[in-house]
Amino acid sequence: xxxxxxxxxxxxxxxxxxxxxxxxxxxxxxxxxxxxxxxxxxxxxxxxxxxxxxxxxxxxxxxxxxxxxxxxxxxxxxxxxxxxxxxxxxxxxxxxxxxxxxxxxxxxxxxxxxxxxxxxxxxxxxxxxxxxxxxxxxxxxxxxxxxxxxxxxxxxxxxxxxxxxxxxxxxxxxxxxxxxxxxxxxxxxxxxxxxxxxxxxxxxxxxxxxxxxxxxxxxxxxxxxxxxxxxxxxxxxxxxxxxxxxxxxxxxxxxxxxxxxxxxxxxxxxxxxxxxxxxxxxxxxxxxxxxxxxxxxxxxxxxxxxxxxxxxxxxxxxxxxxxxxxxxxxxxxxxxxxxxxxxxxxxxxxxxxxxxxxxxxxxxxxxxxxxxxxxxxxxxxxxxxxxxxxxxxxxxxxxxxxxxxxxxxxxxxxxxxxxxxxxxxxxxxxxxxxxxxxxxxxxxxxxxxxxxxxxxxxxxxxxxxxxxxxxxxxxxxxxxxxxxxxxxxxxxxxxxxxxxxxxxxxxxxxxxxxxxxxxxxxxxxxxxxxxxxxxxxxxxxxxxxxxxxxxxxxxxxxxxxxxxxxxxxxxxxxxxxxxxxxxxxxxxxxxxxxxxxxxxxxxxxxxxxxxxxxxxxxxxxxxxx
Numbered sequence: 001x002x003x004x005x006x007x008x009x010x011x012x013x014x015x016x017x018x019x020x021x022x023x024x025x026x027x028x029x030x031x032x033x034x035x036x037x038x039x040x041x042x043x044x045x046x047x048x049x050x051x052x053x054x055x056x057x058x059x060x061x062x063x064x065x066x067x068x069x070x071x072x073x074x075x076x077x078x079x080x081x082x083x084x085x086x087x088x089x090x091x092x093x094x095x096x097x098x099x100x101x102x103x104x105x106x107x108x109x110x111x112x113x114x115x116x117x118x119x120x121x122x123x124x125x126x127x128x129x130x131x132x133x134x135x136x137x138x139x140x141x142x143x144x145x146x147x148x149x150x151x152x153x154x155x156x157x158x159x160x161x162x163x164x165x166x167x168x169x170x171x172x173x174x175x176x177x178x179x180x181x182x183x184x185x186x187x188x189x190x191x192x193x194x195x196x197x198x199x200x201x202x203x204x205x206x207x208x209x210x211x212x213x214x215x216x217x218x219x220x221x222x223x224x225x226x227x228x229x230x231x232x233x234x235x236x237x238x239x240x241x242x243x244x245x246x247x248x249x250x251x252x253x254x255x256x257x258x259x260x261x262x263x264x265x266x267x268x269x270x271x272x273x274x275x276x277x278x279x280x281x282x283x284x285x286x287x288x289x290x291x292x293x294x295x296x297x298x299x300x301x302x303x304x305x306x307x308x309x310x311x312x313x314x315x316x317x318x319x320x321x322x323x324x325x326x327x328x329x330x331x332x333x334x335x336x337x338x339x340x341x342x343x344x345x346x347x348x349x350x351x352x353x354x355x356x357x358x359x360x361x362x363x364x365x366x367x368x369x370x371x372x373x374x375x376x377x378x379x380x381x382x383x384x385x386x387x388x389x390x391x392x393x394x395x396x397x398x399x400x401x402x403x404x405x406x407x408x409x410x411x412x413x414x415x416x417x418x419x420x421x422x423x424x425x426x427x428x429x430x431x432x433x434x435x436x437x438x439x440x441x442x443x444x445x446x447x448x449x450x451x452x453x454x455x456x457x458x459x460x461x462x463x464x465x466x467x468x469x470x471x472x473x474x475x476x477x478x479x480x481x482x483x484x485x486x487x488x489x490x491x492x493x494x495x496x497x498x499x500x501x502x503x504x505x506x507x508x509x510x511x512x513x514x515x516x517x518x519x520x521x522x523x524x525x526x527x528x529x530x531x532x533x534x535x536x537x538x539x540x541x542x543x544x545x546x547x548x549x550x551x552x553x554x555x556x557x558x559x560x561x562x563x564x565x566x567x568x569x570x571x572x573x574x575x576x577x578x579x580x581x582x583x584x585x586x587x588x589x590x591x592x593x594x595x596x597x598x599x600x601x602x603x604x605x606x607x608x609x610x611x612x613x614x615x616x617x618x619x620x621x622x623x624x625x
Contacts, residue, residue, distance in 0.1 A: 006032045008396050009141055009151040011124045011186075013041045016374025016385040017157035018107055019067050020393030024155075025117035026066075027397040027461055032118045032151070033111065034143060036161060037180055041119075042072070042107035044382065045177035046204050047315050048100040048305050051230070053083055054433040055383035056093035057414045060449035062383075063231045065415075066462025067390040068110060069383070070230030076103040078245045078307060079223040089547040090441040094230065097247060099306035122146050123181070126189040127154060129367055136193065138369040153369040153396040157389055158376050160202065160350040162187045167268040167347045169322025177204070177348060187351040194366055196354045200430050201276030202380060203284050203318035206326055207343040208302075210310040214335040218248040218302060228539060232450060232467065236539075248302040250314075252285070255332040260289045263325045268347060274320065276349035279380045279430040284318045284347065285329070300333070311342055320347035352378050355422035356596060361395040361405040362388060362419065365597060371396050377422055380430030387415040394460055406460060409569050409602070411440045411562035413453060424598070424606045442551055443558050447543045451475060477537060481545045484533075485514040494530040502526050517549050568615075569602035571622065582621050589614040 006029075010021040013035035021033040035041055050073040051059050063070035079097040111119050126142035140150040164182030166175040176182045187197060223244035229236055267286050268274045278284070283291065288298050301315040319326060323344050330336050355377045357364055362377070364370045373392035374385030391406060398405045408416030417438045422431060435441045444452070454471045457463040463471070489510040496506040502521045513531055516522050524546035528534060537545075548555065579585060579593040589610045598604040601622070605615050 004146075004148065005150040006030050006118070007151065007400050008032075008153045008155065008393075009034065009149060010155045010157060010393070011141065012157035012159055012161070012374070012376075013111075013119070014043065014157060014159040014374060014385060015069065015382045016159070016376070016389030016392070017155070018042055018111065019062065019069065019386045019389035020155045020157055020371075020373055020396065021111065021117055022068055022114060023066070023390055023393030023462060024397055025114050027394075027401075028116060029397060029400060030116055030118075032120055032149060034120050034122055034124050034141070036121070036123055036176060036183065038108070038119070038121045040104075040176075040178065040180055041111070042104045043177065044098065044100045044103060046202065046318075046382075047313050048098050048103075048303060049095055049315075050098050050103075050382060051093060051095035052383075053091065053093045054414060054435045054437070055381060056083070056095055056230075057435070057444060057446050057449065058383040058387045058418070058433060059094070059230045060446045061413050061415050061453055062386055062390055063233075064450045064453035064457060065390055065394075066457040066460065067386065068107070069386040071233050072103055072106045072110070073098055074229045074231050074234035074239055075106050077227070077239065077242065078304060079247060080227040080239075080244065081221075081224050082228070088442075089445055089447070089551065091435045092446060093435070094228065094446060096230075097245065097303055099308075101306050101308070120146070123183060123186075124158075125185045127156070127186075127193060127370065129193050129370070132368060136367045138367055152400045153371065155371045155373055155389070155392050155396050156190075156353075156376050157373040157385070157392070158183055158186065159385070160348050160375055162190075162376070163199075163349070163351040165349045167274055167320045167349070168344050169266055169268070169320070169325070170273070171322075172268070172273065175348070178343075190351075190353070195364070196357060197351045198354055198378065199276040199349060200352050200375075200378065201274055201278040201347055201349045202282075202430060203278070203320060203347040204345055205314045205317040205319070206330065206341045206345040207305065207311045208314055208330070208336070209340045209342050210304075210312050212338050212340040213302065213312065214337070215248060215302075217335040218250050221247040221249055221301075226539075232470065245304050245307070247304070250300050250302060250333050250335055251297040252289075252300065253297055253332065253334075256329055257289050259325065259328045259332060260286050260321070263321055263328075264290070266322050266325060268320045274347060274349060277429045278347075279432060281432045281434070282318075282380065282430075284320060285316070286319060286321060317345065318347075319345040321345075350375070352376050354378070354426060356424070356426040358423045360407045360419060360423055360599060360603070361398075362392040362423075363395060363399065369396075369399055375430070378427045378431055379418070379422065380432045384418055384431065384433055387418060391415060391419060394462075406456065407599075409566070410438065411443065411565055411569075413449075414438060414444055417444075420603070420606070424596070424603050425608060440558050440562055442554050443562065445547065447540060447547060451478070451544070474538065474541060477541050478544050478548075481537060481541065482514075482548055485517060485545070485549060486512060488513045488531070488533065490516070490530050494532070498522075498526055498530045514549050517546065518552070520550075565602060568605065569600055571601040573598060573601060573604065573618075573622075582617065584617040584620075585614055586611075
């Protein structure tokens with residue numbers, strides 16, 4: 001194999017591309033990772049954080065499957081918080097402030113030291129395909145400089161670079177994020193090989209010089225007392241020894257809103273200059289003021305970019321208004337009267353593919369060996385990108401090796417939910433994962449991500465022997481502790497002082513520890529005082545044990561629903577099926593099925609325009625085949 005021949009080529013070294021390339025190289029395949037700039041690898045342009053509601057779940061899942069994001073996030077953490085601690089276990093999500101430059105450097109070092117992985121700075125201008133019967137087959141890429149590079153599979157993870165255009169007022173520039181060069185000609189190449197593209201938009205907030213902010217009038221936001229790592233590879237004691245950096249909160253006010261309203265005609269969003277569709281769940285500040293006109297204020301977060309810089313993000317204040325208007329808006333905020341902008345906020349438009357062209361493996365239906373991942377697939381967010389990149393990379397490896405692909409069903413993970421939503425339903429705006437998107441969110445918690453997915457990671461080959469043994473030990477301890485609590489009886493003499501301390505009804509006869517733990521007001525930690533035989537267990541084991549027992553009834557119900565779903569999810573549909581010739585199918589359903597070409601019956605059931613009666617017709621049809 002020559003220097004210009006690879007098993008797998010990954011286009012783009014953002015969060016999706018990195019996971020795809022590492023999965024490929026760690027699987028023993030010769031891999032090339034192309035990036036527009038070696039200095040922007042693993043960039044965090046929108047905000048310096050990893051995780052958050054729903055997103056934190058993805059990071060734990062990435063780690064469980066053998067990915068890298070969680071490990072890098074732990075290494076670069078400067079503050080950690082768990083969101084929704086006052087709510088149920090299903091929606092608790094970890095989020096960290098990351099040192100932006102350290103995170104990037106950590107990932108770059110990891111890539112440079114990974115065997116079988118060649119990191120190359122260059123722009124990919126063309127995707128090379130050849131006819132393979134009725135379908136096309138990818139055979140390489142063209143880079144500038146560098147020329148042709150042959151490959152058996154290609155993963156496109158180009159983020160916001162293809163056709164990238166930034167907007168600050170009337171100033172419109174062809175640009176990638178943070179003023180980097182855009183990918184100028186790739187979009188034309190993709191369309192020429194039959195890929196349908198969409199135009200989306202996202203944005204970033206301004207970066208402010210720390211010394212020009214009056215923090216004394218801001219609301220301080222400290223990190224949590226005990227940090228649970230994203231990655232099982234991270235040293236918990238080392239992570240908990242760091243000095244966490246505080247964030248701060250500030251609110252917009254009537255003056256801020258009036259400035260925005262007075263200058264809406266200067267916003268590219270409202271002047272017609274921007275044509276791309278923006279994210280509904282992360283709107284610009286001008287969008288917030290217009291859409292939520294009744295709100296008197298909006299919460300903003302003042303976040304440090306890192307330990308060795310004075311740049312501060314003003315999260316929630318993304319905008320495309322002119323520079324002079326950004327200053328007026330900014331200085332209307334308490335504590336920001338003298339603030340100096342180091343980098344102006346901007347909106348960025350970019351090209352991405354219609355994800356309904358993809359299989360659940362993230363391979364294009366009409367081009368064998370070509371995979372898509374991340375924002376290129378219409379998603380929004382670092383975590384969504386990394387999760388897709390890992391799955392795309394794994395499946396590119398399976399494609400090259402000729403082994404069974406990895407398809408994550410909805411009931412297995414948020415990663416499976418994310419991919420299924422994209423490839424089955426499509427998206428008309430940048431897609432963001434949320435816990436509410438899953439029907440099985442009590443099964444898909446952060447604390448049990450490893451129990452759900454590590455065996456898959458092991459089967460794929462991304463989990464080491466040492467890590468697998470540690471996983472099996474954690475699983476054993478969790479199961480044994482649940483069984484012990486179900487069998488162990490405690491007397492009123494020992495239990496009642498604990499129950500009184502929890503403001504719970506005393507018992508008059510012996511009770512199982514598990515039954516006491518099922519009481520909403522009683523915690524696993526509180527029961528320690530009357531649980532004389534308890535051994536010291538890792539925090540993750542304790543958390544899972546408590547959740548599994550407290551929510552046992554709900555968990556069993558969701559497991560039952562997942563089992564029912566599994567029956568139709570695993571029922572595959574023939575690749576050559578002609579839906580237009582199936583009697584009983586409504587015309588709309590037949591047209592949608594013919595266009596989408598679902599792989600399984602479960603996927604067909606989630607296509608817009610296909611109803612339960614249509615699925616019944618398909619079930620009968622399949623039974624007669």
